[in-house]
Structure formats: structure tokens, C-alpha cells
Amino acid sequence: MEGHPEDQDQSLMSRVREGTGESAYKCYQCGKCSAGCPLALEMDYPPSQILRMIQLGLPGLEEKALGSLSIWLCLACETCVARCPKEVDLPKIMDFLRQESLRRGLTHPTAKNIIKFHRAFLDPVKYTGRAFEVGLIADYKARNPISAFQDVLIAPKMFFKGKLSLAPHMIKGRGEIGRIFERAMKKESKK
Amino acid sequence: MARIGVFICHCGENIAGTVDVFKVAEAAGKFPGVVHSVEYKYMCSDPGQTMIKDAIKEKKLTGVVVAACSPRMHEPTFRRACAEAGLNPFLCEMANIREHCSWVHEKGEATTQKAIELIRIMVEKVKRNKPLYSIKVPVTKTALVLGGGIAGIQAALDIANAGHQVILVERSPSIGGHMLQLSETFPTLDCSQCILTPRMVEVAQHPKITLYTYSELESLDGFIGNFKARIRRKARGVDEKLCTGCGVCIQKCPQKKIPSEFDAGMGKRTAIYVPCPQSVPNQPVIDREHCTYYIKGKCKICEKFCERKAIRLDQQDEIIEVNVGAVVAATGFDILHSKDFPEYGYGKYPDVIDGLQFERLASASGPTLGAIKRPSDGKEPETVVFIACAGSRDDAKGIPYCSKICCMYTAKHAMLYKHKVHNGKAYVFYMDIRAGGKNYEEFVRRAIEEDGAVYLRGRVSRIYEEDGKLIVKGVDTLLGAQPVEIKADMVVLATAIVANQDAESLAQKLRVSYDPYHFLSEAHPKLRPVETNTAGIFLAGACQAPKDIPEAVAQASGAAAKVAGLFSSSELSREPVIAVVNRLPPPVFSTCTGCFLCEKACPYQAIEREEIKDRKGNVIKVVAKVNPGLCQGCGTCVALCRVKAIDLQGFTNEQVYCELMAL
Ligand SMILES: Cc1cc2nc3c(=O)[nH]c(=O)nc-3n(C[C@H](O)[C@H](O)[C@H](O)COP(=O)(O)OP(=O)(O)OC[C@H]3O[C@@H](n4cnc5c(N)ncnc54)[C@H](O)[C@@H]3O)c2cc1C
Ligand code: SF4
Ligand code: SF4
Ligand code: SF4
Numbered sequence: 001m002e003g004h005p006e007d008q009d010q011s012l013m014s015r016v017r018e019g020t021g022e023s024a025y026k027c028y029q030c031g032k033c034s035a036g037c038p039l040a041l042e043m044d045y046p047p048s049q050i051l052r053m054i055q056l057g058l059p060g061l062e063e064k065a066l067g068s069l070s071i072w073l074c075l076a077c078e079t080c081v082a083r084c085p086k087e088v089d090l091p092k093i094m095d096f097l098r099q100e101s102l103r104r105g106l107t108h109p110t111a112k113n114i115i116k117f118h119r120a121f122l123d124p125v126k127y128t129g130r131a132f133e134v135g136l137i138a139d140y141k142a143r144n145p146i147s148a149f150q151d152v153l154i155a156p157k158m159f160f161k162g163k164l165s166l167a168p169h170m171i172k173g174r175g176e177i178g179r180i181f182e183r184a185m186k187k188e189s190k191k
Numbered sequence: 192m193a194r195i196g197v198f199i200c201h202c203g204e205n206i207a208g209t210v211d212v213f214k215v216a217e218a219a220g221k222f223p224g225v226v227h228s229v230e231y232k233y234m235c236s237d238p239g240q241t242m243i244k245d246a247i248k249e250k251k252l253t254g255v256v257v258a259a260c261s262p263r264m265h266e267p268t269f270r271r272a273c274a275e276a277g278l279n280p281f282l283c284e285m286a287n288i289r290e291h292c293s294w295v296h297e298k299g300e301a302t303t304q305k306a307i308e309l310i311r312i313m314v315e316k317v318k319r320n321k322p323l324y325s326i327k328v329p330v331t332k333t334a335l336v337l338g339g340g341i342a343g344i345q346a347a348l349d350i351a352n353a354g355h356q357v358i359l360v361e362r363s364p365s366i367g368g369h370m371l372q373l374s375e376t377f378p379t380l381d382c383s384q385c386i387l388t389p390r391m392v393e394v395a396q397h398p399k400i401t402l403y404t405y406s407e408l409e410s411l412d413g414f415i416g417n418f419k420a421r422i423r424r425k426a427r428g429v430d431e432k433l434c435t436g437c438g439v440c441i442q443k444c445p446q447k448k449i450p451s452e453f454d455a456g457m458g459k460r461t462a463i464y465v466p467c468p469q470s471v472p473n474q475p476v477i478d479r480e481h482c483t484y485y486i487k488g489k490c491k492i493c494e495k496f497c498e499r500k501a502i503r504l505d506q507q508d509e510i511i512e513v514n515v516g517a518v519v520a521a522t523g524f525d526i527l528h529s530k531d532f533p534e535y536g537y538g539k540y541p542d543v544i545d546g547l548q549f550e551r552l553a554s555a556s557g558p559t560l561g562a563i564k565r566p567s568d569g570k571e572p573e574t575v576v577f578i579a580c581a582g583s584r585d586d587a588k589g590i591p592y593c594s595k596i597c598c599m600y601t602a603k604h605a606m607l608y609k610h611k612v613h614n615g616k617a618y619v620f621y622m623d624i625r626a627g628g629k630n631y632e633e634f635v636r637r638a639i640e641e642d643g644a645v646y647l648r649g650r651v652s653r654i655y656e657e658d659g660k661l662i663v664k665g666v667d668t669l670l671g672a673q674p675v676e677i678k679a680d681m682v683v684l685a686t687a688i689v690a691n692q693d694a695e696s697l698a699q700k701l702r703v704s705y706d707p708y709h710f711l712s713e714a715h716p717k718l719r720p721v722e723t724n725t726a727g728i729f730l731a732g733a734c735q736a737p738k739d740i741p742e743a744v745a746q747a748s749g750a751a752a753k754v755a756g757l758f759s760s761s762e763l764s765r766e767p768v769i770a771v772v773n774r775l776p777p778p779v780f781s782t783c784t785g786c787f788l789c790e791k792a793c794p795y796q797a798i799e800r801e802e803i804k805d806r807k808g809n810v811i812k813v814v815a816k817v818n819p820g821l822c823q824g825c826g827t828c829v830a831l832c833r834v835k836a837i838d839l840q841g842f843t844n845e846q847v848y849c850e851l852m853a854l
Contacts, residue, residue, distance in 0.1 A: 028622070030622050032649070034649075035675075036652030040674050046666065048666070083652050083653075084587065
């Protein structure tokens with residue numbers, strides 16, 4: 001059987017389909033996602049345009065999508081999914097694009113901080129089974145010294161409200177969590 | 192002895208490209224009983240048919256098998272050719288070696304062999320075919336038209352003007368349908384009521400049209416030419432013969448705050464009401480759900496004031512039965528309602544309205560006398576946002592199709608608004624502009640270029656209220672999907688066109704098929720657009736798919752032409768493929784034991800009872816008998832009969848067994 005054009009080569013479009021089960025061809029560029037996305041104004045390309053770049057697959061456009069800041073700004077809030085008339089799961093695609101962007105070394109310079117934040121968030125989860133806010137902040141600030149004094153003033157307030165604890169909580173299934181991380185990393189390195 | 196002729200068609204390359212037709216012809220020539228076997232490029236062509244006719248005469252054929260395409264395509268062609276050569280047409284059969292063979296298999300030995308086998312079984316069948324003769328049934332030359340919108344009105348007038356009786360059944364109190372609610376119509380901006388009401392009056396006055404408003408179809412039995420319809424005439428509460436339509440009762444009725452369906456909720460009506468002043472008929476109906484007398488047991492003010500003594504508060508529904516020869520379904524459409532748009536606040540914010548509500552605002556006969564005033568506070572809106580494709584082309588809302596007319600009426604709405612509010616701003620959010628009709632594209636350009644409607648390409652994500660304004664959050668995809676925000680005073684949603692809520696049950700009553708969205712289905716999307724799969728039932732207007740007025744009218748005239756064609760003769764001939772109960776010489780008379788299981792099973796009530804009497808008139812036996820006019824040849828009785836007393840002509844058990852045994 002002759003396939004859809006996207007099955008014929010390993011375009012970003014077909015990798016997205018393989019990786020997420022979502023077809024970017026479904027999108028008819030109505031823009032309802034971009035209209036509702038809380039981050040659209042901060043993004044370099046609104047979400048519907050990221051999809052358009054994948055749809056066209058012309059030289060340079062895939063790299064533009066993978067090198068965009070938009071994919072790193074997406075909050076996975078799913079507003080777009082709720083609104084999209086064609087039921088395109090954009091955050092799922094955004095997540096895939098982030099992995100692809102890292103793999104191909106196309107990551108937007110500003111995104112580096114976001115990635116540092118992700119890592120600082122995940123490391124304590126890996127070892128303690130839980131997010132550890134104070135550790136997270138310290139770790140993030142160590143990884144990203146320019147941010148050392150950002151938001152520093154809200155810390156005392158949060159502390160007194162009991163939102164910040166000085167020692168990390170441990171959970172019982174720490175071993176399992178560790179194994180989840182291991183498996184995920186193995187899967188990732190195989191790609 | 193059987194003398195069968197086999198004629199194998201190449202169908203150009205369609206068959207010959209995959210099947211070795213020469214080999215097939217040779218093999219078929221050797222089947223027992225076959226005396227003639229040939230192949231030809233196009234059997235359906237004139238020379239092809241002549242080959243068949245000549246062979247019938249020269250070889251004295253007693254049966255013909257044409258191995259070609261589906262019998263749905265050319266069985267009539269070949270049977271006619273046989274009849275012209277003096278062979279009973281029912282002695283001709285087709286073996287489908289195209290759809291059942293060459294089109295669905297690869298070229299090769301096995302495919303050719305399958306074609307040979309398909310012909311072999313048909314030869315065995317034809318050997319057992321008997322001459323049959325078409326059945327003649329009378330035609331009742333009265334048409335039943337369901338729905339009195341513009342499509343039903345047009346169909347009724349055309350059929351009546353062709354000289355036939357019409358019964359027009361309309362569910363609501365007046366005919367006119369949605370068109371009567373419209374203000375002005377694209378692409379000419381002529382006043383909808385001005386062009387429609389003359390037709391409505393013509394219907395009311397036409398000597399050949401019987402109009403039943405406030406009525407619905409209960410059931411339909413029978414078949415083409417001979418339907419029996421039961422119609423429920425809902426209790427109007429008013430004696431139509433006495434009422435002069437003076438309207439005193441309407442003025443006096445104390446229930447004055449009922450949202451008017453005709454005004455799409457933008458205006459109010461009384462409990463005894465006519466939908467609008469131009470209603471046909473103009474006699475009111477009593478809405479029992481809201482009438483004080485029905486709620487509290489007393490009031491009867493209308494009865495007191497009615498000088499003609501026409502009020503009948505205790506009237507009951509009445510069921511009438513009519514015989515008709517054809518049915519035209521013209522029951523129209525509905526629009527998607529508020530619960531489906533939580534993100535747009537439709538149903539929550541009074542100033543988010545739908546297209547029909549805007550029509551009523553813009554209509555000179557509407558609740559605001561044509562002034563554009565928003566529902567919440569009656570102020571003239573300075574900024575209006577129109578949203579096309581509200582619900583249409585939206586898989587998430589279960590409506591993947593295009594509603595077809597919204598692009599045009601949205602342009603019309605923007606235009607009408609600008610004509611009425613000169614300083615107003617009109618924004619239209621659209622995805623594509625579909626304006627493929629005569630003068631349609633020009634109309635849309637006029638809205639943009641001359642009337643200054645601002646078109647933005649993009650969907651709106653959300654509407655919410657802030658400081659007395661409706662904040663419309665959308666994008667302009669032509670500006671790189673830039674988010675845009677418009678502070679509007681009123682929003683008009685072009686909500687999707689959907690089938691009526693009762694469309695499915697109507698389709699089941701009529702035994703016609705319908706699509707997944709409950710629009711009634713035509714028999715063929717290209718070649719039979721006004722017929723249904725049930726003979727004698729036709730379609731007109733938006734009950735088949737979203738349509739504008741010109742299309743609805745054209746289809747209605749098409750349906751009327753079909754009905755007039757059907758009524759042009761007083762008899763119909765039908766294929767004699769019907770069941771028969773065997774008859775044997777005395778003392779058996781028939782193997783039928785009179786169990787009458789078939790009588791219960793027959794979906795068409797075609798089984799009757801026949802008494803077999805001796806010379807003195809004493810009943811010896813009661814056996815089943817098939818009414819040839821009612822039998823549709825479905826074969827249910829044949830499968831059920833335990834003593835095999837019933838058989839289907841043209842498809843007898845013997846014929847089918849022999850087909851199978853030949854394999
Ligand atoms: C907002 C809006 C604006 C429009 N503007 C335009 C325009 O400017 N120009 C244009 O060309 N078109 C316009 N249209 C389209 C136009 O309304 C339709 O093309 C037209 O009404 C279709 O006519 P119809 O007879 O098929 O259906 P309808 O008008 O829906 O009539 C169907 C009739 O059948 C009755 N009925 C329903 N079910 C039953 C039943 N079971 N038994 C008996 N009776 C039944 C209904 O009560 C109704 O009277 C507009 C539509 C909308 C929604
Ligand atoms: S809302 Fe859906 S269909 Fe519309 S542009 Fe966004 S992804 Fe595409
Ligand atoms: S999930 Fe991402 S793209 Fe979608 S609305 Fe939220 S932030 Fe925007
Ligand atoms: S009886 Fe009913 S319809 Fe008549 S006036 Fe009273 S409320 Fe109105």
C-alpha cells in the first residue's frame with residue numbers, strides 16, 4: 001500500500017507521529033490554540049505556527065521549530081487541547097520536540113536555564129522520591145548564578161507559611177523511583 | 192434441452208486487464224447446456240447488444256448469461272435486448288466478473304478461474320429460470336409533502352400545478368419554515384418575507400393542496416404508488432372553520448411573557464398565538480404548556496372574548512388516514528444550541544447570540560422593528576464580532592462537516608449591521624470563506640470592500656465579560672497567528688447547521704436511510720440526489736444536507752418533477768421477484784399446512800389467507816397466499832416456512848441450491 005507522504009521518509013513530521021501518535025496533518029491552522037495559549041505572547045512562534053513548520057517540512061523550517069523558544073515555554077497546561085477543534089494534542093508534540101531538540105543539539109540559548117531548572121527539579125525526585133523546594137532553589141541558583149537573587153524576597157514569606165522545609169522529605173518507594181529514572185535514561189540513550 | 196448463450200465482456204481493460212477473457216470464453220463454451228460462448232470488448236454497446244440478439248435468433252437460445260459488470264449497472268440493458276429478440280427478459284442473468292472479480296483481484300490464473308466459476312454457477316441458475324411477467328400495480332396520484340418550509344412549499348406548488356393532489360403536513364402552526372424568520376437574503380438582500388409570503392398564500396388557496404399545519408406524520412405503510420399515511424392533527428384549541436383570525440383572543444390572553452420560538456427567543460408571545468402576522472394559516476393555536484386554563488384549570492378569557500365562538504379548549508388530537516402514491520420529505524434543519532459552546536459563553540452572556548437571533552433583530556417585522564439592539568440592555572452595539580464556523584468543521588464537537596451557508600449569512604449580517612449602524616465596527620473571525628455560488632464571492636467582497644467589515648482569519652478561543660464588554664480572544668493567522676483581543680458589545684455565532692432532533696425517528700418511519708449526522712440520505716450522491724433508497728420517497732431541502740434557499744428550491748422542483756413522472760401513468764410495473772405459495776392438485780392443494788408463521792414474520796403484511804372449498808362450498812383447508820402488490824421479495828417467509836411451501840420467483844430454492852452445487 002502506498003503510504004501517506006509522511007511515511008516515506010524520516011521527516012520530523014513522521015518522527016512526531018511515531019513518537020507521539022499524533023499527526024500534525026490534522027491541524028488546519030485555525031489558530032484557536034494560539035488564541036488561547038497563555039504563553040503565546042512570550043513565544044517566538046505561537047503554537048499553531050510550530051505545527052505549521054512541521055507540516056511544511058521545508059528545509060530550514062524543522063530546525064526553526066526545534067530551535068524555537070516556544071517549545072520550552074509550553075506549560076503543558078492543555079488549554080489548547082481543550083479548545084482545538086481537531087483534537088490535536090499539542091503539549092504532547094511540544095514535549096517530543098523538546099527531546100528532539102536536545103538530541104539534535106538545536107536548543108534555543110535561552111532554553112538552557114529552563115533545562116537547568118528541569119534538572120534541578122528532577123534530581124531530588126530521583127534521590128528522595130519528592131520535589132524539594134529549598135534544595136531545588138539552591139541547586140538551580142548554583143547551576144545558573146545570574147539568577148542568584150531572583151525572587152529572593154518571597155522566600156521568608158513562604159518559609160513562615162510552612163511552604164519551605166529545610167530538609168528533604170523521603171518517601172518509601174525511593175528505590176522504585178530510582179529505577180524509573182534509570183529506565184527512562186536508558187530508553188533515551190537508545191534513541 | 193437448455194440452449195444457453197454466454198457473452199463475456201472485456202469492459203475495455205476493466206475486466207480484460209486482469210482476466211483472460213479468451214480462456215474464459217473457451218471454458219464456458221464447454222459447460223453442459225451452453226451452445227454459444229463469445230467475448231467482446233463492450234457488451235453494452237450497440238454492436239454488443241446486437242451480438243446477443245442475433246445469437247438468440249440464430250442459435251435458438253433458451254437462456255442468456257452476460258458476464259460483465261454488476262447487474263445494478265446493466266441488467267436492464269441486457270434484459271431489454273433479450274426481450275427485443277423475443278426471449279423473456281427474466282431468462283437473462285448477469286455474472287458479475289468485474290466488481291466481484293477483476294476489480295478486486297490481481298491479474299493471474301486464479302482470477303481467470305474465479306471468473307469461470309462465477310459464470311458456471313449462473314449457467315446452472317439460468318437453466319432453471321422460468322419466464323416471468325412484470326406485476327402491474329395502480330398508482331394513487333396524490334403526493335404527501337412533509338414540512339412546509341420553502342422546500343416543501345415549492346415541491347407542493349410544483350406537484351399541484353402539474354395537476355396532482357397534494358397533502359402538505361407542517362409540524363408548526365404556520366408554514367414558511369426558517370425562511371420566514373429571515374430578514375433579508377443573500378446575495379441580493381431582498382426581503383425574505385416579501386418573496387416568501389406570496390408563495391405561502393398560493394399554497395393556502397390552491398384547489399389541489401390540502402394543508403395540515405400543527406400536524407405530524409404518525410406512520411407510513413405500503414410502497415411506491417400505494418402508501419397509507421396516518422397523520423396526527425394536534426389539538427389547536429381553535430376551530431379553524433369558524434375562526435376569522437381577528438386576534439382578539441391574542442390581545443386578551445393574560446400569558447404574555449412566553450419566549451417566542453419564531454423570534455428565536457428575542458421576543459415574547461402569548462399562550463394563544465400565531466407565530467407572526469403573516470402566518471399561513473392565520474388561525475392561532477393554544478400552547479397548552481403555558482396556558483393558564485391548562486395550568487390552573489380556570490381562565491377561558493379567550494373563549495369569552497371570541498365573537499365567533501371558535502375556541503375549543505377541550506379539543507383532542509385527531510388521527511386521519513390518507514392514501515398517497517409518493518412522499519416528499521422536506522423537513523429542514525435545526526441549528527446547534529447553546530450548551531455546545533461553553534468557551535463562548537453562549538447561553539450565559541445575553542449578548543452572545545446566534546445567527547437566527549440576529550435575523551430577528553435585523554428583521555423589520557422583528558421584536559426591535561429592525562433596529563440592532565443588544566438583548567441585555569437594548570443599547571445599540573458599537574462593536575459587533577461575528578464568528579463563523581461556530582461548531583462547524585469541529586471534530587471535537589462531533590461536526591466535521593461544513594455547514595455551507597454560514598460564510599454567506601455572516602457576510603450578510605456584517606453588511607446589514609453596517610447599513611443600520613453606520614459608525615459601528617464589524618469584525619468577522621473566519622477560517623475560510625466559502626462563497627461558491629452565483630454572485631456569492633462578489634457579495635462577500637462587497638461586505639469587506641464597500642461596507643468595511645474587518646475579516647480576521649482565525650478561530651476565537653474564548654469570550655468572557657469584563658467591565659461590561661465581551662472580550663473576544665482570537666488570533667489572526669495571516670499575521671503569524673498573533674493573538675488579538677477585541678472588546679465587543681455583542682457577539683453573533685454562526686452556529687452549525689444540524690439535522691432536526693426527530694430526524695432519525697422520521698427516517699425510521701419512512702424507512703429511508705440517513706447519514707451519521709441524521710441528515711436523510713439520497714439514493715446516489717451524484718446521479719440520484721432527490722431520490723431515497725425507498726422507491727416513491729423523495730427529498731427536498733435542508734433535511735438532506737445544509738442548503739441555502741436557491742438550492743433548496745432547485746431540489747424541491749427536482750423532487751416534484753420525479754413525483755409528476757411517477758404520476759404520469761396510472762399503473763406501475765414492478766419486477767416479479769415475489770414470493771409464491773405452491774398450489775398442487777387435489778387432494779393436497781398445497782404443501783402449506785396453514786401455520787401462518789409467515790403471516791407474523793412478513794414485514795410488509797403481504798401474507799393473506801385463502802380458503803380452499805369443495806364444490807358445496809365447505810372449507811377444506813386454509814392456506815397462505817401472497818399479495819403480489821405488497822410483497823417486496825425480501826424472502827423472510829421463504830426462510831421461515833417449515834414445509835417449504837413458499838418460494839421466491841426468480842430466486843427459487845432449487846436455483847440457489849444448484850448454483851452452490853455447481854461450485
Ligand atoms: C441564520 C440563517 C440565515 C440564513 N440566511 C439565508 C440567506 O440569506 N439566503 C439563503 O439563501 N439562505 C439563508 N439561510 C438558509 C435557509 O434558511 C435555508 O436554506 C432554508 O430555510 C431551507 O429550507 P427548508 O424548507 O429545506 O427547511 P426549513 O426552513 O427548516 O423548513 C422545514 C419545515 O419543516 C417543518 N418540519 C420539521 N420537521 C417536521 C416533521 N417531522 N413533520 C412536519 N413538518 C416538519 C419545520 O417546522 C419547517 O417549517 C439562512 C439560514 C440561517 C440559519
Ligand atoms: S487549534 Fe488545533 S487545528 Fe487549530 S491551529 Fe491549533 S492545533 Fe491546529
Ligand atoms: S499546553 Fe502549551 S501550547 Fe498548549 S496552551 Fe498550554 S502552554 Fe500553550
Ligand atoms: S385560556 Fe389559555 S389561551 Fe385562552 S386566554 Fe387564557 S391563558 Fe390564554
